[in-house]
Amino acid sequence: MTKPSLAVALTRDLIRCPSVTPKDAGALDVVEAALKSVGFETHRLTFSEDGTPDIDNLYAKLGAGQPHLVFAGHTDVVPAGDVARWRHDPFAGEVVDGRIYGRGASDMKGGVAAFVAATIDYVKTHGAPKGAISFLITGDEEGPSINGTIKMLDWARARGERFDHCIVGEPTNVDALGDTIKIGRRGSLNGVIRVIGKQGHVAYPHRADNPAPVIARIVAALSDHAFDDGTAHFDRSNLEVTSIDVGNPAVNVIPARAQAQFNIRFNDVWTLETLKARIRSVIAEAAGAATVEVEFMPSNAVSFLTKPGEFSTLVSRAITEVTRLTPELSTSGGTSDARFIIRDCPALEFGLTNETIHAVNENARIADIDALCAIYRRVIEAYFSQAAE
Numbered sequence: 001m002t003k004p005s006l007a008v009a010l011t012r013d014l015i016r017c018p019s020v021t022p023k024d025a026g027a028l029d030v031v032e033a034a035l036k037s038v039g040f041e042t043h044r045l046t047f048s049e050d051g052t053p054d055i056d057n058l059y060a061k062l063g064a065g066q067p068h069l070v071f072a073g074h075t076d077v078v079p080a081g082d083v084a085r086w087r088h089d090p091f092a093g094e095v096v097d098g099r100i101y102g103r104g105a106s107d108m109k110g111g112v113a114a115f116v117a118a119t120i121d122y123v124k125t126h127g128a129p130k131g132a133i134s135f136l137i138t139g140d141e142e143g144p145s146i147n148g149t150i151k152m153l154d155w156a157r158a159r160g161e162r163f164d165h166c167i168v169g170e171p172t173n174v175d176a177l178g179d180t181i182k183i184g185r186r187g188s189l190n191g192v193i194r195v196i197g198k199q200g201h202v203a204y205p206h207r208a209d210n211p212a213p214v215i216a217r218i219v220a221a222l223s224d225h226a227f228d229d230g231t232a233h234f235d236r237s238n239l240e241v242t243s244i245d246v247g248n249p250a251v252n253v254i255p256a257r258a259q260a261q262f263n264i265r266f267n268d269v270w271t272l273e274t275l276k277a278r279i280r281s282v283i284a285e286a287a288g289a290a291t292v293e294v295e296f297m298p299s300n301a302v303s304f305l306t307k308p309g310e311f312s313t314l315v316s317r318a319i320t321e322v323t324r325l326t327p328e329l330s331t332s333g334g335t336s337d338a339r340f341i342i343r344d345c346p347a348l349e350f351g352l353t354n355e356t357i358h359a360v361n362e363n364a365r366i367a368d369i370d371a372l373c374a375i376y377r378r379v380i381e382a383y384f385s386q387a388a389e
Contacts, residue, residue: 006120007373008100008366010034010113012093015102019076021143022053027075027109031137034116035060038123040135045155047147055140055147059156062123063132069383070134070166071115071376072149072341074141077104078358085360098366105364111169111351112137114369118376129384134163141337145300149337153344163345165311167379168338171354172330177368178323178375182349183312184233184305184331185339186265189275190297193218193283195290199256208254212246214290215258219244221286222262227270227278233305234267234331239279267331268303301335304342314386315348318378322371350375 004012010030017027032042040060048054080090080103088094090103100110119133136156140148156163172180195215200208219241227237241262246255266275276296283294306312308329319327327350338347352372356362 004095004366005117005370005373007114007117007369010117011100011105011110011364011369012095014075014109014113015093015100015104016091017075018091019104019139020079021076022055022139024056024075024139028056028058028137028139031075031112031116031135032058032060034120035135038062038120039128045152047151049146052144052146055138055143057139057148057152058135058137059152061132061134063128063130066131066162067164067383068132068134068162069380070136070163070341070345071119071169072136072166072337072347073108073112073115073169074138074148074337075104075109075112076139076142077107077109078142081360087361090362095366099363100366100369101361101363103362105356105362106171106352106354107357107362108169108171108351110364110369111171111372114373115167115169115376118373118380121377122380129380131384133380134161136341138337145337150300150340153340157344165383166338166341166345166347167315167376168336168341168347168349169351170336170338170349171352171357172333172349173351173353175353176323176325177353177371178319178325178327180330181312181315181319181327182331182333182336182338183308183329184268185303185333185335186234186237186267186331187270187272187299187303188263188265188301188335189272189299190263191261191279192295192297193260193262194293194295195258195287196293197254197256197258200254202252202254205254210254211258211290212255214287214292215244215260217286218283218292219260221282222279225282227264228267231267231269233329234303237264237266237270239264266303268305270303272299272302301339304339305331306342306346306348311346312348314382315350315379318375318382319350321378322375
């Protein structure tokens with residue numbers, strides 16, 4: 001059997017660590033040992049907050065000064081689900097027919113392995129960069145995202161670190177490696193609407209106050225409302241009602257209350273506060289004189305954008321050189337830790353394909369992991385060569 005590349009071997013070793021959030025299960029040890037082998041200074045950072053699990057994180061750095069390129073990612077994964085439905089043990093890292101199977105293969109242990117392997121190859125060839133290269137690796141991306149990247153950034157800022165650019169290795173590609181770079185993400189906000197009525201017999205509606213028609217009007221108003229027309233880089237903000245419930249098993253009883261839940265994915269037209277104000281306004285108009293409560297869930301997922309420029313061009317060129325594809329610069333999809341990193345430096349996301357992420361039989365093509373490593377390697381080479389000119 002052919003010996004796997006370093007990127008594939010690291011992917012396998014990471015998959016074999018059952019690092020379901022908040023457990024690390026040795027995954028950060030794998031990354032730390034690999035980076036230490038070429039001289040990286042490493043820091044293991046455990047962060048805590050009341051009501052959330054403690055999280056182990058890794059910061060590693062080689063070199064000093066500017067420019068400072070950061071690779072960011074996570075080694076935690078979502079649960080495997082029903083293991084009996086998997087073709088292979090989800091934490092075995094089996095390689096079959098040119099694919100490596102396991103939870104996290106695409107999201108995003110393969111990406112972490114690829115950028116670690118690319119960096120190791122660069123350092124073995126050139127030594128430390130003329131500037132600095134570092135890694136922000138968390139175990140809290142698939143969880144509440146409270147004790148991970150955001151606190152590592154605060155820690156790094158407090159010790160005087162200044163980052164110039166970041167690549168987050170999330171699985172961005174839709175159909176083929178090289179088709180998509182994420183230059184931003186929409187924000188996300190969850191909410192609950194409660195209409196307070198008065199319970200009564202359906203034969204005597206004048207003695208009751210039915211909340212069901214009110215919640216129906218509110219749901220229709222929110223679903224039909226045009227929050228904006230989109231922007232140059234973002235689609236329109238989109239609200240989806242995800243649950244409607246009156247908690248009433250009886251057909252001859254007018255319910256006492258009705259409730260709906262929703263999520264809105266919003267673009268950079270909005271802040272959390274302006275968006276909440278608009279939603280409250282739409283609800284109030286639809287509810288009329290009814291008694292309505294609106295509760296918004298805590299959110300740290302705001303929209304962000306890294307405007308296209310020299311850095312996105314450099315990354316795009318590296319992708320095209322390896323894959324012969326011209327990547328789309330996209331802001332679609334869910335949230336990622338790039339929303340925190342953008343506070344400190346421009347951030348792009350580029351990793352493996354995402355067709356099997358969070359699914360049974362999650363897997364990644366061996367050829368894609370090696371190609372991704374080659375792309376990252378070209379990015380590092382070009383980034384520090386450009387800085388030396």
